Amino acid sequence: MMRELSTPPVLPSGLLSGSPQPVLPAAQGLLLRPWESADAPVFLSAYQDAEIRRWHTRRPLTEARVLEWFDAYRRDWVGEKGGHWAVAHEGGDVLGRIALRGFDFDDGIADISYWVLPAARGRGVATNAMAALSAWALDEIGFYRLYLDHSTRNQASCRVATKSGYLLEGTQRSAAVHDDGRHDMHLHARTRED
Template sequence: MTRTLSTPSAIPSGFLATSPQPALPATGGLLLRPWEPADAPAFLSAYQDHEIHRWHTRRPATETQVREWFDAYRQDWEREKGGHWAITRDDGQVLGRIALRGLDFDDGIAGAAYWVLPAARGAGVASRALTALTAWALDEIGFHRLQLDHSTRNHASCRVATKSGYLLEGTKRSAAVHDDGRHDMHLHARIRGD
């Protein structure tokens, strides 16, 4: 069924898919770039980390599965459903992951998600990456609103969101399942012009 809008889409369909997924520079010598097959070992090791494991119930079990995820990430870009980047240093070392998911071109809304490897924590890597991705999505692509959520127990993620200018809008009660049961989730958002 074709849906007719009474207002124009915030972002025209096909706007992203006609170009390759970009690499995005971030302050402090960071680069956000599309995942490469050679990144599979680093990606898999991230999900062995206690903190990343704690907040993610969907976890890859093998490098083959990771490469399947990377293929799905490329398809997300081509279908304009999402964008997934490795957070790296200039030398290519993987420090973390950042993504835009659930792209809604009609309303100009997307969701952000991120994690950082243990060796890169406490150095502002996640907040610098989120700030760079946010500026690109709002200013260059034309999204109006970016939002993210995290467990109310995940204080580090809350600090990253707040430091990156994402205002806390409220708590979604019992909104996500983690290994230890249901969690309330904080909802943060950044609006173009904030």
């Protein structure tokens, strides 16, 4: 069913699907690049980390399942639903993950999610990846608003959001289920005007 809008969409349909998912440079020699099949072992191992498991209840259990996720990520790009990147050293190891999901071209909004492997934490990896992805999405592509949410108990994620210029807009009560029950979630956002 086609929606009739009283205003034109912020972003035109077909803006991204006609080109390959980009590789985005970030500070400290980092690259945001599409996931590759060879990344499956490190992606799977990330979900064995207690902190990543604590905040992410959707987890792959096998490398075969990871490869299915990677296929879904490619379909998301082609279908203009989202983009999923490995955060890596230039020509080197994967350090984390960042995604821009839930593309809404009518309103020009999308949400961001991320995690960083234990060995890379505390080194600005997530903040630098957020800066690069945000600049690309807001300035180059033309999204108007990017947002993220995280458990109010996840202080590290809150610091990353704040350092990346995502203002805390409020608390969503009992908005997500984690392994230990329902969590209140902080909502952060950044707009082109920020």
